[in-house]
Amino acid sequence: MTNSDLHWDIIGDVHGQLPLLLQLLKELGYEALGDHWRHSQCQAVFVGDVLDSGPQMGATLQLIQRMVQAGAARMVVGNHELELLAFLYRRGFTELAEADPEAVLECLLKSLVSDYIRLASDLSDQPEVLWQLLCWLQQQPLWIDEPELKVVHACWDTTALQTLQKAGVASLKPRVLQAWLAKEEPVYSALELLVCGCQQLDARRQKIRWWPDALADYAQLNLAEKQAPAALSSSSEPVFFGHYSLSYRSELTVISDWQVCTDFGAACGGPLVAYRHRRQQPINNRHFHGVFLPCC
Numbered sequence: 001m002t003n004s005d006l007h008w009d010i011i012g013d014v015h016g017q018l019p020l021l022l023q024l025l026k027e028l029g030y031e032a033l034g035d036h037w038r039h040s041q042c043q044a045v046f047v048g049d050v051l052d053s054g055p056q057m058g059a060t061l062q063l064i065q066r067m068v069q070a071g072a073a074r075m076v077v078g079n080h081e082l083e084l085l086a087f088l089y090r091r092g093f094t095e096l097a098e099a100d101p102e103a104v105l106e107c108l109l110k111s112l113v114s115d116y117i118r119l120a121s122d123l124s125d126q127p128e129v130l131w132q133l134l135c136w137l138q139q140q141p142l143w144i145d146e147p148e149l150k151v152v153h154a155c156w157d158t159t160a161l162q163t164l165q166k167a168g169v170a171s172l173k174p175r176v177l178q179a180w181l182a183k184e185e186p187v188y189s190a191l192e193l194l195v196c197g198c199q200q201l202d203a204r205r206q207k208i209r210w211w212p213d214a215l216a217d218y219a220q221l222n223l224a225e226k227q228a229p230a231a232l233s234s235s236s237e238p239v240f241f242g243h244y245s246l247s248y249r250s251e252l253t254v255i256s257d258w259q260v261c262t263d264f265g266a267a268c269g270g271p272l273v274a275y276r277h278r279r280q281q282p283i284n285n286r287h288f289h290g291v292f293l294p295c296c
Protein backbone atom coordinates (compact mmCIF):
# COMPACT_ATOMS: atom_id res chain seq x y z
CA MET A 1 0.00 0.00 0.00
CA THR A 2 1.41 3.39 -0.89
CA ASN A 3 0.94 6.48 1.25
CA SER A 4 -1.82 7.72 -1.01
CA ASP A 5 -3.95 4.63 -0.27
CA LEU A 6 -3.65 4.75 3.51
CA HIS A 7 -6.63 5.33 5.77
CA TRP A 8 -6.22 7.43 8.92
CA ASP A 9 -6.56 6.93 12.67
CA ILE A 10 -7.06 10.36 14.16
CA ILE A 11 -5.92 10.13 17.78
CA GLY A 12 -7.08 12.58 20.47
CA ASP A 13 -4.95 14.55 22.94
CA VAL A 14 -2.46 12.02 24.36
CA HIS A 15 -1.10 14.23 27.16
CA GLY A 16 1.75 11.90 28.05
CA GLN A 17 -0.46 8.84 28.61
CA LEU A 18 1.98 6.32 27.15
CA PRO A 19 0.31 3.11 28.46
CA LEU A 20 -3.04 4.23 26.99
CA LEU A 21 -1.41 5.12 23.69
CA LEU A 22 0.31 1.74 23.41
CA GLN A 23 -2.92 -0.06 24.27
CA LEU A 24 -4.82 1.97 21.69
CA LEU A 25 -2.24 1.33 18.97
CA LYS A 26 -2.34 -2.41 19.72
CA GLU A 27 -6.12 -2.56 19.61
CA LEU A 28 -6.15 -0.64 16.34
CA GLY A 29 -3.85 -3.25 14.81
CA TYR A 30 -0.54 -1.37 14.91
CA GLU A 31 2.57 -3.47 15.29
CA ALA A 32 5.89 -2.71 16.90
CA LEU A 33 8.45 -2.43 14.15
CA GLY A 34 11.97 -1.61 15.28
CA ASP A 35 11.68 1.48 17.47
CA HIS A 36 8.19 2.56 16.44
CA TRP A 37 4.65 1.33 15.76
CA ARG A 38 3.08 1.03 12.34
CA HIS A 39 -0.11 -0.14 10.64
CA SER A 40 0.01 -1.59 7.15
CA GLN A 41 -3.12 0.23 5.97
CA CYS A 42 -3.46 3.24 8.24
CA GLN A 43 -1.50 6.27 9.26
CA ALA A 44 -1.92 7.66 12.80
CA VAL A 45 -2.71 11.36 13.00
CA PHE A 46 -2.17 13.08 16.35
CA VAL A 47 -4.31 16.18 16.93
CA GLY A 48 -1.79 17.85 19.27
CA ASP A 49 -1.46 18.26 23.04
CA VAL A 50 0.72 15.19 23.22
CA LEU A 51 2.45 16.79 26.23
CA ASP A 52 1.66 17.62 29.86
CA SER A 53 -0.45 15.93 32.53
CA GLY A 54 0.41 12.25 31.95
CA PRO A 55 3.08 10.13 33.57
CA GLN A 56 5.47 9.62 30.64
CA MET A 57 5.80 12.72 28.57
CA GLY A 58 9.35 12.12 27.39
CA ALA A 59 8.73 8.58 26.17
CA THR A 60 5.38 9.56 24.62
CA LEU A 61 6.96 12.36 22.67
CA GLN A 62 9.83 10.13 21.53
CA LEU A 63 7.43 7.44 20.30
CA ILE A 64 5.34 9.95 18.36
CA GLN A 65 8.44 11.52 16.86
CA ARG A 66 9.73 8.12 15.71
CA MET A 67 6.35 7.25 14.18
CA VAL A 68 6.21 10.59 12.33
CA GLN A 69 9.77 10.27 11.12
CA ALA A 70 9.07 6.75 9.86
CA GLY A 71 5.95 7.92 8.00
CA ALA A 72 3.69 5.85 10.27
CA ALA A 73 2.10 8.98 11.77
CA ARG A 74 1.64 12.72 11.41
CA MET A 75 0.75 15.37 13.96
CA VAL A 76 -0.42 18.94 14.34
CA VAL A 77 0.62 21.01 17.35
CA GLY A 78 -1.72 21.95 20.18
CA ASN A 79 -1.80 24.76 22.72
CA HIS A 80 0.35 22.78 25.17
CA GLU A 81 3.15 22.55 22.61
CA LEU A 82 2.67 26.24 21.79
CA GLU A 83 2.85 27.22 25.46
CA LEU A 84 6.00 25.17 26.11
CA LEU A 85 7.85 26.59 23.09
CA ALA A 86 6.65 30.11 23.94
CA PHE A 87 7.86 29.63 27.51
CA LEU A 88 11.35 28.78 26.25
CA TYR A 89 11.26 31.73 23.86
CA ARG A 90 10.38 34.05 26.73
CA ARG A 91 13.24 32.62 28.78
CA GLY A 92 15.72 33.71 26.12
CA PHE A 93 15.76 30.67 23.82
CA THR A 94 14.62 32.72 20.85
CA GLU A 95 16.50 30.50 18.39
CA LEU A 96 15.96 27.06 19.88
CA ALA A 97 17.84 25.39 17.02
CA GLU A 98 21.00 27.21 18.12
CA ALA A 99 20.50 26.72 21.85
CA ASP A 100 22.73 24.77 24.20
CA PRO A 101 20.84 21.53 25.09
CA GLU A 102 22.18 21.61 28.66
CA ALA A 103 20.88 25.15 29.14
CA VAL A 104 17.42 24.18 27.80
CA LEU A 105 17.27 21.23 30.20
CA GLU A 106 18.35 23.44 33.10
CA CYS A 107 15.74 26.05 32.25
CA LEU A 108 12.92 23.51 32.27
CA LEU A 109 14.14 21.83 35.47
CA LYS A 110 14.13 25.21 37.23
CA SER A 111 10.88 26.40 35.66
CA LEU A 112 8.53 25.96 38.64
CA VAL A 113 6.05 24.46 36.12
CA SER A 114 5.50 20.89 37.27
CA ASP A 115 4.79 19.52 33.77
CA TYR A 116 7.97 21.05 32.38
CA ILE A 117 10.01 19.76 35.31
CA ARG A 118 8.65 16.26 34.73
CA LEU A 119 9.34 16.38 30.99
CA ALA A 120 12.90 17.54 31.65
CA SER A 121 13.35 14.93 34.41
CA ASP A 122 12.24 12.17 32.03
CA LEU A 123 15.15 13.08 29.77
CA SER A 124 17.56 14.63 32.26
CA ASP A 125 20.38 12.28 31.27
CA GLN A 126 19.82 13.00 27.57
CA PRO A 127 19.72 16.80 27.12
CA GLU A 128 20.53 16.44 23.42
CA VAL A 129 17.49 14.20 22.91
CA LEU A 130 15.22 16.61 24.78
CA TRP A 131 16.51 19.61 22.82
CA GLN A 132 16.16 17.78 19.54
CA LEU A 133 12.55 16.77 20.39
CA LEU A 134 11.70 20.41 21.11
CA CYS A 135 13.31 21.56 17.86
CA TRP A 136 11.32 18.89 16.05
CA LEU A 137 8.06 20.04 17.68
CA GLN A 138 8.77 23.51 16.40
CA GLN A 139 8.67 22.16 12.85
CA GLN A 140 5.37 20.30 13.14
CA PRO A 141 2.43 21.80 11.22
CA LEU A 142 -0.38 23.87 12.71
CA TRP A 143 -2.93 22.14 10.51
CA ILE A 144 -3.34 19.46 7.83
CA ASP A 145 -5.50 20.45 4.87
CA GLU A 146 -5.94 17.78 2.23
CA PRO A 147 -8.92 16.76 0.10
CA GLU A 148 -9.93 13.97 2.49
CA LEU A 149 -8.19 14.98 5.68
CA LYS A 150 -8.52 18.24 7.57
CA VAL A 151 -7.00 18.37 11.03
CA VAL A 152 -6.42 21.18 13.51
CA HIS A 153 -5.97 21.15 17.28
CA ALA A 154 -8.95 23.32 18.27
CA CYS A 155 -10.98 25.25 15.73
CA TRP A 156 -11.09 25.00 11.95
CA ASP A 157 -11.65 28.50 10.66
CA THR A 158 -10.79 29.10 7.02
CA THR A 159 -10.37 32.86 7.50
CA ALA A 160 -7.85 32.35 10.31
CA LEU A 161 -6.14 29.69 8.24
CA GLN A 162 -5.83 32.01 5.24
CA THR A 163 -4.50 34.76 7.51
CA LEU A 164 -1.69 32.48 8.65
CA GLN A 165 -1.00 31.27 5.12
CA LYS A 166 -0.76 34.87 3.90
CA ALA A 167 1.66 35.64 6.73
CA GLY A 168 3.75 32.60 5.78
CA VAL A 169 2.96 30.85 9.08
CA ALA A 170 2.70 27.04 9.04
CA SER A 171 4.55 25.97 12.19
CA LEU A 172 5.78 27.43 15.51
CA LYS A 173 8.88 29.15 14.16
CA PRO A 174 10.57 31.75 16.42
CA ARG A 175 8.85 34.71 14.77
CA VAL A 176 5.47 33.01 15.23
CA LEU A 177 6.12 32.49 18.95
CA GLN A 178 7.21 36.10 19.16
CA ALA A 179 4.00 37.28 17.46
CA TRP A 180 1.84 35.18 19.79
CA LEU A 181 3.63 36.39 22.91
CA ALA A 182 3.45 40.03 21.79
CA LYS A 183 -0.19 39.63 20.67
CA GLU A 184 0.73 40.88 17.23
CA GLU A 185 -2.23 40.94 14.88
CA PRO A 186 -3.40 39.31 12.72
CA VAL A 187 -1.25 36.27 13.56
CA TYR A 188 -2.13 36.31 17.27
CA SER A 189 -5.89 36.01 16.87
CA ALA A 190 -5.58 33.40 14.13
CA LEU A 191 -3.33 31.22 16.31
CA GLU A 192 -5.61 31.73 19.29
CA LEU A 193 -8.54 30.42 17.31
CA LEU A 194 -6.90 27.50 15.50
CA VAL A 195 -4.61 26.23 18.25
CA CYS A 196 -6.18 27.42 21.51
CA GLY A 197 -9.87 27.59 20.52
CA CYS A 198 -10.00 31.04 22.09
CA GLN A 199 -11.34 34.44 21.14
CA GLN A 200 -11.45 37.83 22.84
CA LEU A 201 -15.09 38.22 23.82
CA ASP A 202 -16.32 41.01 26.09
CA ALA A 203 -12.67 42.00 26.60
CA ARG A 204 -11.89 38.54 27.97
CA ARG A 205 -10.04 35.59 26.48
CA GLN A 206 -12.68 32.89 26.28
CA LYS A 207 -12.69 29.32 25.10
CA ILE A 208 -15.24 29.05 22.32
CA ARG A 209 -17.16 26.29 20.60
CA TRP A 210 -17.71 26.30 16.87
CA TRP A 211 -20.71 24.05 16.59
CA PRO A 212 -24.39 24.83 17.23
CA ASP A 213 -25.61 25.03 20.78
CA ALA A 214 -28.47 22.80 19.71
CA LEU A 215 -26.11 19.85 20.02
CA ALA A 216 -27.16 19.41 23.61
CA ASP A 217 -24.67 16.66 24.31
CA TYR A 218 -21.91 19.22 24.22
CA ALA A 219 -23.75 22.16 25.75
CA GLN A 220 -22.47 21.30 29.21
CA LEU A 221 -19.00 22.39 28.16
CA ASN A 222 -20.25 25.90 28.86
CA LEU A 223 -18.21 27.52 26.13
CA ALA A 224 -18.75 30.95 24.67
CA GLU A 225 -20.28 30.98 21.22
CA LYS A 226 -17.90 31.78 18.43
CA GLN A 227 -18.79 35.20 17.02
CA ALA A 228 -18.30 34.57 13.33
CA PRO A 229 -19.46 31.17 12.11
CA ALA A 230 -16.72 28.97 10.74
CA ALA A 231 -16.54 29.43 7.00
CA LEU A 232 -17.45 25.83 6.35
CA SER A 233 -20.84 24.29 5.98
CA SER A 234 -22.36 20.94 6.70
CA SER A 235 -21.66 19.91 3.13
CA SER A 236 -17.92 20.37 3.57
CA GLU A 237 -15.45 17.57 4.08
CA PRO A 238 -14.93 16.32 7.63
CA VAL A 239 -12.68 18.17 10.05
CA PHE A 240 -10.92 16.38 12.90
CA PHE A 241 -9.75 18.10 16.05
CA GLY A 242 -9.12 17.61 19.76
CA HIS A 243 -8.74 20.09 22.61
CA TYR A 244 -12.28 20.16 23.98
CA SER A 245 -12.05 17.27 26.43
CA LEU A 246 -15.61 16.15 25.73
CA SER A 247 -17.15 14.35 28.64
CA TYR A 248 -17.60 10.68 28.00
CA ARG A 249 -20.87 9.21 29.14
CA SER A 250 -21.99 5.98 27.59
CA GLU A 251 -20.76 6.25 24.02
CA LEU A 252 -18.36 8.08 21.78
CA THR A 253 -20.24 10.39 19.46
CA VAL A 254 -19.27 12.74 16.67
CA ILE A 255 -20.26 16.39 17.01
CA SER A 256 -21.85 16.55 13.56
CA ASP A 257 -21.59 14.80 10.22
CA TRP A 258 -18.47 16.85 9.45
CA GLN A 259 -17.02 17.78 12.87
CA VAL A 260 -15.21 15.04 14.79
CA CYS A 261 -13.57 15.80 18.11
CA THR A 262 -11.35 12.95 19.29
CA ASP A 263 -10.48 14.39 22.71
CA PHE A 264 -12.51 12.74 25.45
CA GLY A 265 -10.31 13.82 28.33
CA ALA A 266 -7.57 11.16 28.50
CA ALA A 267 -5.64 13.71 30.60
CA CYS A 268 -8.19 13.45 33.39
CA GLY A 269 -9.46 9.89 33.50
CA GLY A 270 -11.38 9.75 30.22
CA PRO A 271 -10.64 7.36 27.36
CA LEU A 272 -7.92 7.92 24.78
CA VAL A 273 -9.82 7.86 21.52
CA ALA A 274 -9.12 7.30 17.85
CA TYR A 275 -11.46 7.78 14.91
CA ARG A 276 -10.68 5.55 11.93
CA HIS A 277 -11.37 7.61 8.84
CA ARG A 278 -11.46 5.56 5.68
CA ARG A 279 -11.34 7.34 2.37
CA GLN A 280 -14.76 8.15 0.93
CA GLN A 281 -16.55 6.90 4.02
CA PRO A 282 -19.19 9.10 5.71
CA ILE A 283 -18.71 10.13 9.32
CA ASN A 284 -20.27 7.70 11.78
CA ASN A 285 -19.99 7.04 15.53
CA ARG A 286 -19.12 3.42 14.74
CA HIS A 287 -15.63 4.43 13.64
CA PHE A 288 -14.55 5.52 17.10
CA HIS A 289 -12.32 3.35 19.20
CA GLY A 290 -11.50 4.22 22.81
CA VAL A 291 -9.31 2.72 25.53
CA PHE A 292 -9.54 3.39 29.26
CA LEU A 293 -7.03 3.10 32.05
CA PRO A 294 -7.86 -0.06 34.02
CA CYS A 295 -9.80 0.64 37.20
CA CYS A 296 -7.79 0.04 40.34
Ligand SMILES: [Mn+2]
Residues within 6 Å of the ligand: 049, 078, 079, 080, 153, 242, 243, 244
Ligand atom coordinates in the same frame (compact mmCIF):
# COMPACT_ATOMS: atom_id res chain seq x y z
MN1 LIG B 1 -5.67 21.74 23.86
